[in-house]
Structures are given as C-alpha cells and as structure tokens.
Amino acid sequence: MSLTPTQKKQFRSIGHGLNPIISVAGNGLSENILLEADRALEDHELIKVKFAVGSRDVKKQMIQELAKIVEATIVQEIGNIALLYRAAKNPDPKLSNLLR
Template identity: 60%
Template sequence: MSLSNVQKKQYRLIGHALNPVVMIAGNGLTEAVLTEIDRALEDHELIKVRFSIMDREVRSDLIAETSKIMKCEIVQTIGKVALFYRKALEPNPKLSNLLR
C-alpha cells in the first residue's frame, strides 16, 4: 500500500490545514490511544498525530511503530507531528478529509 510521490504531495497539501487529532505523551502507545487513532483513521482517512516526546530517536521509533500497528502510511513527519493515511473501508464523505 505504498503511496506515490504525487499522492504524498496531494495529501501533504490537504494535511497542512489539519490539526492533530491525537496527542501521544509520556505513556506512549496505550490501548486507548491506539483505539482513538484507529477510529480517527477510519473516519477521516488522513490524520495528524502529535508525539510530545523530547527524544528524537524514541519519537521516530514510536511513529514507525504506530504506522506498523495501525497498518497505515506515514505521509510526512515534521518535528513532533506525523501525518498518517489509511484508506477507510467505507469512506464517509462528511467525515473524510480526502472527500470534502
């Protein structure tokens, strides 16, 4: 499910106006956080997640682990914010950030 460069560019343009929907801090990837990310990806398809962790190495590992667990693509990372994409099973035009 690899995204092409054209798709990534388009998703980055859309993602620029988005606000983070989930924030991950000291507790890391808890079950509640993963559930919320899964729900947000299913509803919106393209979401921003803020990783409020100071250590860059740990933060990049958490971003990669989130992508692996949620089976989603990392579109972009800037600082502490990551942009994730996963195609919804049944996209809702009222909720999807891609169909609005």
C-alpha cells in the same frame, strides 16, 4: 501501502490545514491511543498525530510503531507531528479529509 510521490504531495497539501487529532505523551502508545488512532483513520483517512516525547529516536520509533499497529502509511514527519494515511473501507464524504 505505498504512495506515489503525487499522492504524497496531495496528502501533504491537505494535511497542512488539519489540526492534530491525537496527542501522544511520553507514556507511550497505550491501548486507548491505538483505538482512537484506528477509529480516526477509519473516519477521516488522513490524520495528524502530535508526539510530545523528548528524544528524536524515541519519537521516530513511536511513529513507526503506531503506523505499523494501525496499518497506516506515514505521509510526512515534521517536528513533533506525523501525518498518517489509511484508506477507509467505507469512506463517509462528510467525515473524510480526502473527500471534502
């Protein structure tokens, strides 16, 4: 899904106040990390993921791979943090970072 520049700006401003929900270490993307990312995106729609890997190229590749597997859109990458978005099928106003 492609986001308009206005949507990206809005999501970045919302994401600024969020804390990373998932931390990915140098071990890579395990099945548990993928399941947790999928669950978090379904609940919250907009999440931050922290990557603690050494190389920039490896980090960029892992971000792209995670987004592809969980079918999310990368809103922003800054340092070791990635902001991911995926619209929920049935958004819960109490959990969604976009509806609060």
